[in-house]
Each structure stands twice: as structure tokens, then as C-alpha cells.
Amino acid sequence: MTAAYHEVKTVADLAQEPDAYREAIAKIVTSHAVNELYGAQVFDEPAIALAPTPYAKWLTCRIAMEEYHHHVRFKGLADDLGIAQERTDPKLKRPLTIFEFPLKTWPQFCVIKMLADLAEILQVEDLLHCSFVPLRNIGRITMPEEKFHAQFGKDFCTELCKTEEGKREVQQAIDDYVPYLPLFFGASGSKNNETYRQFGLKERKNEEMRTDFLTRARSVVESLGLRFPDLTTT
Ligand SMILES: [Fe+2]
Numbered sequence: 001m002t003a004a005y006h007e008v009k010t011v012a013d014l015a016q017e018p019d020a021y022r023e024a025i026a027k028i029v030t031s032h033a034v035n036e037l038y039g040a041q042v043f044d045e046p047a048i049a050l051a052p053t054p055y056a057k058w059l060t061c062r063i064a065m066e067e068y069h070h071h072v073r074f075k076g077l078a079d080d081l082g083i084a085q086e087r088t089d090p091k092l093k094r095p096l097t098i099f100e101f102p103l104k105t106w107p108q109f110c111v112i113k114m115l116a117d118l119a120e121i122l123q124v125e126d127l128l129h130c131s132f133v134p135l136r137n138i139g140r141i142t143m144p145e146e147k148f149h150a151q152f153g154k155d156f157c158t159e160l161c162k163t164e165e166g167k168r169e170v171q172q173a174i175d176d177y178v179p180y181l182p183l184f185f186g187a188s189g190s191k192n193n194e195t196y197r198q199f200g201l202k203e204r205k206n207e208e209m210r211t212d213f214l215t216r217a218r219s220v221v222e223s224l225g226l227r228f229p230d231l232t233t234t
């Protein structure tokens with residue numbers, strides 16, 4: 001559970017908070033700003049060229065536009081907070097491992113949206129209840145778009161699974177991509193996460209979120225009549 005921590009309503013109110021609170025906010029905002037931008041660059045924008053129909057291209061353009069917008073929102077808050085430019089530049093700050101997957105096909109993109117954006121939904125859920133109100137507000141406007149992305153992924157995977165070949169491709173993409181996902185939630189027993197919980201910036205431990213995510217991801221995959229990979233060896 002989130003520790004009881006008072007609400008911090010504005011960026012200006014941060015002046016009354018301890019340095020450790022300000023640094024925790026900076027880490028969270030920076031991580032979202034970097035990962036939203038990097039994801040848009042390596043997955044969403046290239047996927048426009050992979051989309052098989054004008055309709056799919058249109059929706060993929062919309063997703064790429066929204067992911068870039070997510071970056072712009074978090075980057076705007078980073079600027080308000082006076083966070084140094086280099087902390088929000090993916091060329092200088094290492095993005096998460098889930099973006100290291102080499103995207104090559106349309107079914108892979110659909111699987112990434114179905115599962116990585118579900119992981120993102122869990123992260124944004126935490127922002128909705130966090131003690132820093134400007135971050136909560138970004139979470140509130142970002143959430144419906146992340147839900148749309150995950151639903152888009154599920155809908156297109158469902159469509160692909162109508163043929164035997166498509167079903168094979170989606171299963172292969174799931175088998176290849178799922179091993180990248182558990183690390184998205186960070187290390188178990190993380191010190192940063194403990195600080196975030198003390199300050200009411202996160203509700204759950206990394207390992208609790210990871211377990212919840214894997215349960216939810218498995219149920220989405222199985223609802224398509226597909227198999228969720230065994231991760232015990234990864
Ligand atoms: Fe996003």
C-alpha cells in the first residue's frame with residue numbers, strides 16, 4: 001500500500017519538500033519522458049510502414065502521434081521542474097530493455113502494443129494515485145490513450161489469428177517478445193521503489209507489479225487461444 005503522504009499540488013510547492021522527494025519526482029518524470037520518446041522512435045513510427053492497409057496505417061499514425069505526445073507531456077513537466085536536458089535524451093540516457101527488441105513485422109508490432117502497452121497501463125495506474133498532483137494529471141489524460149493502444153494490439157492480433165499462418169506469426173512474436181517484458185518493472189527489492197512508496201509516488205513493489213502484469217498478460221494471450229511462454233528459464 002502507498003504510505004500516507006500529503007498531496008503536493010504544484011511544481012512551486014516542491015520547494016517545501018525534501019531533496020529526496022524532488023529527486024524521486026525527477027527520476028519518475030525522466031524515465032517516462034525517455035521511454036515514451038524512444039518507444040515512438042523504435043516501434044510506433046517505423047510500424048506505420050509495416051501496417052498492411054490504409055486503415056491500419058491511419059490507426060498506427062494515431063498511435064505514433066499519441067506516443068510522441070506522451071513524451072511531449074512528460075518533457076514539458078521535466079522542463080517545468082528544471083530537469084537538465086541530457087536527462088531526458090534517449091541518446092544519452094539508456095532506455096528500457098523492452099525497446100531492444102528488433103521490430104521487423106506487423107504481427108510483432110501488434111503483440112508489442114497488446115503486451116507492452118498493458119505494462120505501461122500498470123505504470124500509469126500508479127501515477128493516478130500519486131502524491132504529486134501534476135504527475136497525477138498527466139496520468140489521467142494519458143491513461144485512455146494507453147488503453148486504446150493495448151486494445152488496438154489485441155484487436156489486430158485477434159484479426160491476424162483468423163488464419164493459421166497469422167496465428168503462427170502472432171504466437172512466434174509472443175514467444176520472442178514476452179521474455180523482454182518482466183524487466184520493465186525494475187529490479188526486485190529496489191531501493192528507488194522503496195523511496196517512491198514512502199513518498200506516496202508508487203503503490204506497489206516492482207515484484208508485485210511484475211506478478212500482476214504477468215497474470216494479466218497471460219490471460220490476454222490465452223483469451224486469443226494462444227500459449228503464454230514459460231519464463232522460468234529466462
Ligand atoms: Fe505512451
Ligand SMILES: [Fe+2]
Pocket residue numbers: 067117120145146149
Ligand atoms: Fe502506448
